[in-house]
Amino acid sequence: MKTLSPRLPRPRALLLSLALAGVPALAHTLKPVTRVEGITEYRLPNGLQVLLAPDASKPTTTVNVTYRVGSKHENYGETGMAHLLEHLIFKGSPRHPDPWAEFTKRGLAANGSTWFDRTNYFAAFAANEDNLKWYLQWQADAMVNSHIARRHLDTEMTVVRNEMEMGENDPGNITTQRTLATMYQWHNYGKDTIGARADVENVDIARLQAFYKAYYQPDNATLIVSGKFDADQVLDWVAQSFGKIPRPKRALTRLYTVDPVQDGERAVTVRRVGGSPMSLVAYHVPAGAHPDYAAVEALNLILSEAPGGRLHKRLVEESKLAASVGYFGLALAEPGFTMLTAELAPKAEQDALNRELQAVTEGFAERPVTEQELKRAQTRWLNRWEQLFTSPEQVGIQLSESIAQGDWRLFFLLRDRVKALTVDQVQRIATERFVPSNRTLAQYIPTEKPLRAPAPVFVDVAEQMKGFKPQLAANTVAAFDTSPANLDRSAQLGRLTNGMGLALLAKPTRGEAVQGVLSLRMGNADELRGQQSVAAMLGAMLKMGTATKTREQLRDALDAAKVELQVRASASSVWLSWATKREHSAQALALIAEMLRSPRLEAAALDEVRAQALSGLQAQKDAPEALAQRAAAAALDAFEPGDPRHERSFAEEEADVKAVTLDAVKAFHARFYGASQGQLALVGDFDAAALRAAAQSLLGDWSSSARYERLVSRHKDAAGQVQTLGTPDKQNAMMMGLQPLAFTDDHPDRAALLVANHILGGGGSSRLWTRIREKDGLSYTTGTGLNLNPEDPASVWVAYAIFAPQNRAKVEAALREEVARALKDGFSAKELDEAKQALVNERRLALAQDGTLATALVFNLRLNRKFARTQQLIDAIQGLSLEQVNAALRQNFRLDRFQLVFAGDFK
The missing domain is CATH 3.30.830.10 (Metalloenzyme, LuxS/M16 peptidase-like)
Structure with missing residues (x-):
């Protein structure tokens, strides 16, 4: 999933950015609109909704901007337009010509995503006022001044097609696409976010710019800041950056398309080379804001989760028809869907799997929901909700989905509804929704007396929120020094x-x-x-x-x-x-x-x-x-x-x-x-x-009876070579390269090698990324990695790229040219400074993640190391000279020593 954004015509955008730059900074006068469990809402006069979720327990900050626009807003001929905008907004603006390079330099873990109801852009980083202020300024600038230009669309088109081809390679992804297209006759939920190839390849730049201008506006957006920050300072910066964008005069078109009640079983079959056989049954369900939707969440778990799920028990354990089962369901703004999936077990018959999949899913009339099943589902769902809510990095991202449904507080209302579920309520939804006439499966079965599901309805979110009573906010957590x-x-x-x-x-x-x-x-x-x-x-x-x-x-x-x-x-x-x-x-x-x-x-x-x-x-x-x-x-x-x-x-x-x-x-x-x-x-x-x-x-009293002796790693001394492997009917291809390095992570050039790798292929502004992805538009993702072995002289340098098969020769040529240029001319002082900053920020951000710290402690115990070694590496990186980095690359990187493999359908 990706996000884009159309722009104002360039002269107007440039004038606006210059005008805003001249306005003096003012202290904010924003007042809270509402507070729910530690999250406070504010509104700017131009309509921008601002949510602040402070949490000083971890020295990280996450910023998320959600626009209420997704694939469902696209008109005829415009499928994939929201996703195209996600790509193009990262192409920058007159004021910010290269956002990816700035993200990398600042150590921001940034990205965007496009979905049915919304588009969002987010970044997580070690708490830093300069980075936070800059990212807010960039988001405000991107909202109205982004380059949505033909020249960028042309270079990015191959990358977008590459991403489309990656999805085409995944049988599960394609089956889901075809199922949704079969389920929905009129509503745009039946169209995949990636869009139709014809629409994407023939997009009208003027229509794309108009789409951007209509939807990328403050009154259609929500800014979320979570983690460690000064709330008043953030509100000041928000007022200074976003606050000067005028409220648009246009009125957004109200959407009103709803599919009629499904009136019979539907079927779809996908035939592709490769992959594992799978089956799924899909059903129309209420919108996420509907009071009945909580029961759908519980039913998904009652059916699919191991070990007690009904489908798992019947299909995996008892009949052994399936290797695994699962579900894919979403809380959407309008009547949505849920899917129950099963992967065919080896030697099992798919017709038998289909029959059992239907029988179990639609068997609640004969086997009603039990108190024990509901209790387990509630416990599991609420545990996962709590895990999300306690993570500052995840809260802002998750709120995007509730915002897209109509109100960010639905995040909490759904939790409360799941807590309050009764067996009778869940049983009613199961027998209303999981019925043959509401089913889409890979076959057709006539039914003499079709049972209709309830008609889809829009939900009045404001009415739903009237009885909502938020719980008390969590206690403030003290800051912790992760140096x-x-x-x-x-x-x-x-x-x-x-x-x-x-x-x-x-x-x-x-x-x-x-x-x-x-x-x-x-x-x-x-x-x-x-x-x-x-x-x-x-x-x-x-x-x-x-x-x-x-x-x-x-x-x-x-x-x-x-x-x-x-x-x-x-x-x-x-x-x-x-x-x-x-x-x-x-x-x-x-x-x-x-x-x-x-x-x-x-x-x-x-x-x-x-x-x-x-x-x-x-x-x-x-x-x-x-x-x-x-x-x-x-x-x-x-x-x-x-x-x-x-x-x-x-x-x-x-x-x-x-x-x-x-x-x-x-x-x-x-x-x-x-x-x-x-x-x-x-x-x-x-x-x-x-x-x-x-x-x-x-x-403390448990020991192994076997003699322990560490397995020593080593690589074969093999000459470098290029292999080509055929994968018929795959629309995406892969390059993977490995070069052995006969040293450990105690090598004196460790810091220089890490910096050299980052500049060559490790970051969003790296040589390979800039050439192969950005300039030539050949690959969805490309780069290099350096895996340093802590115990044995068996380290490895990695090079990779994902691309369309017809671009294999171009990808290899670009790789060889960029490596040769780096070895001949070396890197620049600017590249060195940005790489240093990025690598240092990455390590500081990693030390703020509790899971990462636990993993690091295990390795430190095993290797008898301290975190002081990380500080030594940071100091070494900061003290590097350009000569040291260039020398480390030239001495150690040998493309002719790589095991370079290309796999794809190279016809």
Whole structure:
């Protein structure tokens, strides 16, 4: 999804920007309109709505501008216009000619997105008054002065087509597009945001400029600032920048199109090369502001969520027709949709899957909703809502969706409605909406007596808000210094009696949030031979129950402890990361210890994990991205088949997955799992002494019986080469390149290499980005990356690009030309200064993320490092000379040493 914005004719835009620049800064006189749970609304005289959500607990600021315009506002011949504007607004204005370069220089994590009802632009950055003031000024300038010019449209067109082709490569994306087009006869929700290729390629620049001028105005926008900032200062800057934009005299056209009630089953079939078979059923549902919509949210979870979801139980566990199930539903401004999806399991029949998918989804008349099902769904939904609300970076982004529905307070009203749901209400919606005549499926089934769903209606949002009573705002959270020195002072480091490393960083957080990371390392090269898939499948089974808890009971216990958990496993390690709350932090740790020490490990769970793994492999086999990445890594593989470090082919991995037995999984757990070679880190609002005692009690006596010896990494000494792989019927292509570097991250040129990489291909103003994406318009995304190994001389330089297959030669030529120019002429002082600033800001922003801090603490424990090393790197970056950076690039970057792979349909 992307956002654009039309502009005023250039002379008028330039005059306006100059006029505004001459107006003296004035203190604001804005008064609050309303307050809800820590968020305050203001209105400028020109109509701009301003929402401030201060949170000093993290030294980051997020700014989001939401325009109430999306793909539904596009007329005949204009599909994709809102998305085109998203691209073009980043082309700048007379006053800001290169926004991306400024974002990169300032270390802003910035982007935009386009959706059905809205367009938004957002940026997150380490709290900094200069960056905040500049970004507000840019947003105000972009609102009325952006270049919406033919010259930019021409260069960006290939990039937009490239993005369109990326979507065309995804079978799930295409199936969803075709389903929506079948569901909606008249409403623009049936048209994908990316637009019709013919409309995008033939867009009339005058119509695009008119679209911009109509919708990119202060009375059609909401500015949201969240995180750490001075509210009065921000309001002053807002008044100075946005406040001088005049209120437009035009009146926006009222939209009134609503599809009639669907009057029978609809069907759509998509046939493409590659991918995994899937089915979905889709139903029309009320708008997000409608009182009934909360029940739709609950029903999505009751049906799809593992392990208790009805579809999961019936299709995945019992009948084994599906490898996985899920849902895709949105709270929209007008009557919307929800989709229930199922990925076909290997060897299963799709007709049988379709029948069962319909039967379960439309089976609520025979099997009414239970109190237990509703309670689980409410708990899970509300837990996720709380996770969003406690994140300053996410609050502003999420409010965009409620703004698009008609009122930002719907964000809270929907929460209250979910809390208040009753079984009778959810049952009524299920039997009204999940009926054959309201269904779209990949087949047609005649029905003698069609049952009609309720007619779609517009919602009077003001009427809905009359009874809304906001909850009390959360308490103000104290600021916390995330400098490396203070992190080292504040972190409590130690070991459990079995040798496990423990790091506790207690700090104030919004909502008393706690982030945890636990890493276990295990085994040795000899004993782990041939165990890659066994270890991976064991990791996937950890969340499927324990010795004393069924899968559902474990999921309920995690929900009760407000735990959101991710698990990753490799042949020699398992990695768990989670979020919870202060009051549940010890219970969360107890549940995670129970999962690790006594997993349930049942045959049915193994079968489910195997089906998902095989389905995922099938989907990757003809995907350009997966093929290119795997081929490049295989070219540097220094290990024989069976070695846990071996880069397996698709065939090898598929054979391994099929060969895994339950006895092998159990034996791996008994032999290798233990905490003596592990690290545990917790960051957030908690009682450190209590958690230290809990960790000792839960994990301090647990050790692996297997000898541990770290797996040493290395690369094969292979000559550089270029490979071309064919992926028929894929409209997008991938370039992936890897160059081995025989050193660790202690290399004396580390700082210089990071800066050189950033200038060459690491940022929004990098050489490759500017040439391949911006100037030539050949790629949706391109760049380089530097992965420095902390333990072994096996680092790697990465180069990549996504592009249309017919542009392969141009992409390769541009890459070689830009690399040759950089090696010959070196970089400029301006590039050096901007790269330094960007890299330093990136590291400071990373230190403000609690999840990142927990991960860093685990690595510090493992490598015996301190955060002072980060400060040393920052100091080294700031002290670099241009000669050092140019020398590091010339000495280490060798394009002729790259394993360069191109994958695509190169006819």
